[in-house]
Amino acid sequence: MAGSVKDRVVAIVAEQAVLEPSDIRMDQTLEDLGIDSLALVECIFSIEEEFDVEVPFNANQPEESEFDISNVASIVAAVEELVARQNA
Amino acid sequence: MRRVVITGAGTINPLGQDVPETLAAMREGKCGIGPLDVRDVERLSIQIGGQVHDYDPEAHFNRQQIALYDRFTQFTLLAAKEALAQAGLDFSGQLAGETGVVLGTAGGGVNTWDENYRAVYEEGKNRVHPFVVPKLMNNAAASHIAIEHGLHGPSFTVATACASSNHAMGLAFHLIRGGSATVIVTGGSESMLCFGGIKAWEGLRVMSRDACRPFSANRNGMVQGEGAGIFVFEEREHARARGAEILAEVIGFAMSSDAADIVMPSKQGAARAMSGALADARLAPEEVGYISAHGTGTAANDKTECAAVADVFGAHAADDLMISSTKSMHGHLIGGTGAVELLSCIMAVRDGIVAPTIGYEEPDPECALDVVPNIAREAKVDVALSNAFAFGGFNAVLALRRA
Numbered sequence: 134m135a136g137s138v139k140d141r142v143v144a145i146v147a148e149q150a151v152l153e154p155s156d157i158r159m160d161q162t163l164e165d166l167g168i169d170s171l172a173l174v175e176c177i178f179s180i181e182e183e184f185d186v187e188v189p190f191n192a193n194q195p196e197e198s199e200f201d202i203s204n205v206a207s208i209v210a211a212v213e214e215l216v217a218r219q220n221a
Numbered sequence: 222m223r224r225v226v227i228t229g230a231g232t233i234n235p236l237g238q239d240v241p242e243t244l245a246a247m248r249e250g251k252c253g254i255g256p257l258d259v260r261d262v263e264r265l266s267i268q269i270g271g272q273v274h275d276y277d278p279e280a281h282f283n284r285q286q287i288a289l290y291d292r293f294t295q296f297t298l299l300a301a302k303e304a305l306a307q308a309g310l311d312f313s314g315q316l317a318g319e320t321g322v323v324l325g326t327a328g329g330g331v332n333t334w335d336e337n338y339r340a341v342y343e344e345g346k347n348r349v350h351p352f353v354v355p356k357l358m359n360n361a362a363a364s365h366i367a368i369e370h371g372l373h374g375p376s377f378t379v380a381t382a383c384a385s386s387n388h389a390m391g392l393a394f395h396l397i398r399g400g401s402a403t404v405i406v407t408g409g410s411e412s413m414l415c416f417g418g419i420k421a422w423e424g425l426r427v428m429s430r431d432a433c434r435p436f437s438a439n440r441n442g443m444v445q446g447e448g449a450g451i452f453v454f455e456e457r458e459h460a461r462a463r464g465a466e467i468l469a470e471v472i473g474f475a476m477s478s479d480a481a482d483i484v485m486p487s488k489q490g491a492a493r494a495m496s497g498a499l500a501d502a503r504l505a506p507e508e509v510g511y512i513s514a515h516g517t518g519t520a521a522n523d524k525t526e527c528a529a530v531a532d533v534f535g536a537h538a539a540d541d542l543m544i545s546s547t548k549s550m551h552g553h554l555i556g557g558t559g560a561v562e563l564l565s566c567i568m569a570v571r572d573g574i575v576a577p578t579i580g581y582e583e584p585d586p587e588c589a590l591d592v593v594p595n596i597a598r599e600a601k602v603d604v605a606l607s608n609a610f611a612f613g614g615f616n617a618v619l620a621l622r623r624a
Contacts, residue, residue: 174425193441194520
């Protein structure tokens with residue numbers, strides 16, 4: 134998939150939310166988008182596959198994971214960070 | 222109504238290779254969880270588990286048997302041998318036709334699947350051993366008990382994920398109570414600590430990388446274990462007539478289905494199974510002294526289970542009901558877990574010793590019950606419950622009373 138990290142993350146989130154990417158706003162939370170815990174785990178799996186990264190996420194302690202899932206913007210930022218670290 | 226008692230128990234699990242060793246470890250609060258020793262462990266992100274160590278199949282089985290017995294079957298047969306030796310039943314006459322085998326397992330021969338997929342996919346082989354199918358099938362372990370001991374009665378295997386062995390033992394109880402059998406060899410077994418078995422669980426993101434700490438505020442997931450627990454359930458008058466030692470009486474069983482989410486637990490579903498078991502056993506909540514919790518150490522299970530216990534037991538839950546999770550010591554034996562955990566119920570009602578929840582570090586207001594933290598406790602327990610709540614929303618709860 135071509136495009137920026139942001140576009141690619143939004144596409145993954147949109148697929149799980151069963152929405153068009155154009156309907157996703159950066160300030161939306163996963164809850165706003167109707168993404169439950171199972172869909173979140175699928176999102177993370179898709180991100181790992183798409184970017185070939187390891188996302189540090191434990192569903193038991195989402196708030197303590199380094200990977201910030203507060204909203205779409207924070208997920209995009211976290212993925213950008215992982216991709217940058219991988220390329221460094 | 223026909224009553225059902227337990228006249229034999231056997232096990233092999235991360236805490237011990239028989240019942241006395243396992244109960245001693247539970248009393249001492251030993252931890253059987255440690256670094257995993259499996260092929261390709263370096264490619265796993267989860268590298269701990271409750272493995273059965275110091276185990277040599279060749280010390281117990283010949284080459285032909287090993288060709289037919291997956292590790293979960295081997296564990297089953299060893300535990301069954303111990304249980305049947307304790308029960309001391311003679312199956313040479315009519316009793317063989319009145320005795321069946323009802324076991325639980327979630328995955329059956331997972332190691333056999335794993336090894337043979339490797340052979341054909343990774344190593345590119347075009348041929349597998351002729352006994353792959355009879356080795357990996359879920360009912361292999363039950364069938365081999367029947368074959369080895371000549372048991373001709375009602376026999377089958379149930380697979381309800383993490384509740385498999387509780388469902389099996391509950392159905393064994395029903396078969397005897399309802400008159401379809403005099404004796405059932407029952408319990409469960411699981412052995413999925415291989416690369417594929419652990420990799421599949423990793424995917425869910427619910428596994429801990431360091432320890433299983435049920436009910437503790439800093440818990441961070443479950444840890445897989447392996448092993449088997451096997452019991453001899455027997456009609457009470459039959460057991461009394463032959464003067465058998467009775468370990469405990471099985472007095473109630475209930476099952477429920479959440480019909481909600483495929484992985485998230487339901488407080489209502491768990492509560493219905495527990496209150497159903499109380500009703501089946503004609504118990505008031507105050508009569509229960511101990512609950513062997515499902516207590517997986519995940520955020521979701523432990524708070525949901527505690528809320529369900531609080532709903533069913535009310536003030537009694539807060540005052541003098543003990544609830545502990547021995548998964549903290551042996552890990553989650555998946556389809557075999559309820560069977561090994563029933564040992565802690567037997568220890569509670571028979572020996573007056575309640576197994577602890579080890580690894581307990583920080584109280585969690587959402588799990589504000591007496592979880593018997595870290596140290597076993599002496600207590601007179603008349604009745605104990607054993608909880609199992611499976612993925613898929615299937616719940617199964619057993620009630621035991623001191624004999």
